[in-house]
Each structure stands twice: as structure tokens, then as C-alpha cells.
Amino acid sequence: MLTVRELLDRTSLADLLTSLGGPPVGSGHHARWPCIAPDHDDAHPSVTMFTDRRGVERWRCWSDGRNGTAIDAVMVAHRLGTGDAMRWLAEHYGNLPPAEHRPTTTQQHRDLSNSLRRWVHDCEHRLWQPAGRRGLNWLHARGLDDAVLEANRVGYNLARPTARPIRLTDFTGVTVCSFDRRGELAYVQLRILDATGRGKYKNPAKVPIPAVSYPRGGPIGGPLVVAEGVLDGLVVTQAGFRCAALSSASSVPWAKTSTVAEQIAAHAAGQQIVIALDGDRDGRAAARRLYHQLDGHDVRLLDLPDDHDLTTLYRKKAPAWQHHPSSSQAPNVSSIA
Numbered sequence: 001m002l003t004v005r006e007l008l009d010r011t012s013l014a015d016l017l018t019s020l021g022g023p024p025v026g027s028g029h030h031a032r033w034p035c036i037a038p039d040h041d042d043a044h045p046s047v048t049m050f051t052d053r054r055g056v057e058r059w060r061c062w063s064d065g066r067n068g069t070a071i072d073a074v075m076v077a078h079r080l081g082t083g084d085a086m087r088w089l090a091e092h093y094g095n096l097p098p099a100e101h102r103p104t105t106t107q108q109h110r111d112l113s114n115s116l117r118r119w120v121h122d123c124e125h126r127l128w129q130p131a132g133r134r135g136l137n138w139l140h141a142r143g144l145d146d147a148v149l150e151a152n153r154v155g156y157n158l159a160r161p162t163a164r165p166i167r168l169t170d171f172t173g174v175t176v177c178s179f180d181r182r183g184e185l186a187y188v189q190l191r192i193l194d195a196t197g198r199g200k201y202k203n204p205a206k207v208p209i210p211a212v213s214y215p216r217g218g219p220i221g222g223p224l225v226v227a228e229g230v231l232d233g234l235v236v237t238q239a240g241f242r243c244a245a246l247s248s249a250s251s252v253p254w255a256k257t258s259t260v261a262e263q264i265a266a267h268a269a270g271q272q273i274v275i276a277l278d279g280d281r282d283g284r285a286a287a288r289r290l291y292h293q294l295d296g297h298d299v300r301l302l303d304l305p306d307d308h309d310l311t312t313l314y315r316k317k318a319p320a321w322q323h324h325p326s327s328s329q330a331p332n333v334s335s336i337a
Helices: 004-009 013-021 070-078 082-092 114-126 131-142 146-151 230-238 259-268 283-291 310-316
Strands: 047-051 057-061 156-157 173-179 186-193 225-228 242-245 273-275 299-301
Touching: 004 070, 004 082, 013 047, 013 057, 013 070, 013 114, 047 082, 047 173, 057 070, 057 114, 070 082, 082 146, 114 173, 114 259, 131 156, 131 173, 146 230, 173 230, 225 230, 225 259, 225 283, 230 242, 230 310, 259 283, 273 283, 283 299
Parallel strands: 225 242, 225 273, 273 299
Antiparallel strands: 047 057, 156 173, 173 186
């Protein structure tokens, strides 16, 4: 069980305030977030944050006077007691390493505009409303439960052809977020529900796609499973394993070494790496490339059945994944194939 300080050190208050209340207005020391209290209609964002002399990030609403740490923010936003708020934070941030330095708002993923962040926030909340029922049903049909969806800020967008400047709003689909190793929002894609093949994802213009993302909510230690695609990564996390999710098989370059392999090895931190990419030509070729690039590390290469990915295997025989909930043992492909 993490101590209060350990939990606070693993939580980015800026990211938490954005998740609970919406993106800030302004940047750096001038950033102000909408109040996170459900009963406060904060028309003019009035929440600021600072770091106290003990190195703990704190927030304050200058309109209604409420203030505190990340734990207090969760208590206010979700109307929870202290113990329940700590458990909520542990589920969402407890798997992250302590941050030696918390970047300011202006340093966090400059490519993600406030309008894009606001859209992510709106879609995240719509998923749990009647308007998002279709998206939620689609996600449940893939075997994903509510806890992993909430932890990873999955949302739902309804087509609004007149909305600008985010052209992603032209389509109806599920919003899929990517996170960096600190758990900060790094990217978002829109998965079109009625589309198949290469046209099923839409991406924001002028925002670089991260080659590797790290789903939130998994354990702190144990083997690291490399999945192909963020949605497959959520299945891995839900099954009780750490995960590094490639944006696609093409993320692994044709080279003897790669920054992708370096990122995965760094995240594995000496633990076993299990490469489990899709059971098709591209997935298998990328898996072999990555396997050789990770030479010198403890790596297992899982050969998935033809035309299967981790999601289809999880839906087919989910109990086989759940044989190892403690993350002390890597998933056994022979038991789920």
C-alpha cells in the first residue's frame, strides 16, 4: 500500500485537474482551471496550483475557497471520503514512478492545443451519458470494463460537421487516448465505429503520433507486454499486466536499433518483455524486428494465431488471461490460443 506522500508524488496535479474539470486557461504560473466541484458553476476558471515547501503540489479555488492536494481534489470532484479518494488515485496513478521534476503546464506536450484537450474532456464525459451509450456498448463488446475505460479517459464523439477547428468532430466514434510514462495525456485518436481497415482511425492534424504509449491502471512491477494498438493495450492492462502499446506495427523501424526499443526497455526496467503483436504478416514482421532490437534483454516473442490480436483472444477465452492477475507471470499464448 502506498503512503500518502508516495501517492502524491506519483500524481500529476495538472493532469488530474484537467481530467476532473477541463483544460486550463493560460499557461505556466498563470494557468487557471475550471473548479472541480460539481456544485460550482465556474464560468471564469478560478483554480490555480502551486508546489509547497515540502514539494507537494497543491490547488486552490479562489472563488469558493476550497483547496488541498490531489487527494482533496478527488474528494471534492467525486464526493468521496479520504480512504476512497486515495484508492481512486492509487488505481489511476499508483503504477507510475515518482516524478523527479513535474513539468509546468507549458512544458507538457505543447502540440496538444487547449481546444484538443477540451474536446478530449468533453468526449470523456459524454461516454457515460445517454448520448454515449452506443460507444460504451461497443467498448464493452470488446471486453473492456468501466474501470480501465475511466482510467484511460476513453470517450465518445458525436459527428458535428459544423464544428471547428477540430476536424475529428466530423465523425462519430470512440476517442482513444495515449499517455506518456508519467501518465500525462500525449495523444488522442478517433476510432470510427462503422469503419474497417486503414480508414477506421482519424488523427488530429499537426500533432505527432507517439510510437509508444503506456496505458494507465496496470501494476507497478512484473513483465511488460508490448501490444499493437492502444485498445489492445487496454486489454493487457485489464488482464493485470503492465503494457507498452505501439501505435501500429509500422512504429518499429527496419533497423538494428531503434528509439522504440530503447523506450520499451527503459519502461521494462529490467523485467521480462513479452512481445505480443497481431497475428498477421505486418505484426509478425514487426515483432521479429523488435525482438532483435531488444537483444540483451529478457524477451519472449508470442506468436498469436492467424488473424487474431490480443482483443479477440481475450474475448474468446478471457479466463486464461486472468490466471495470472498478480503480474508475477507472463501471459501464456498457448493457453489462450
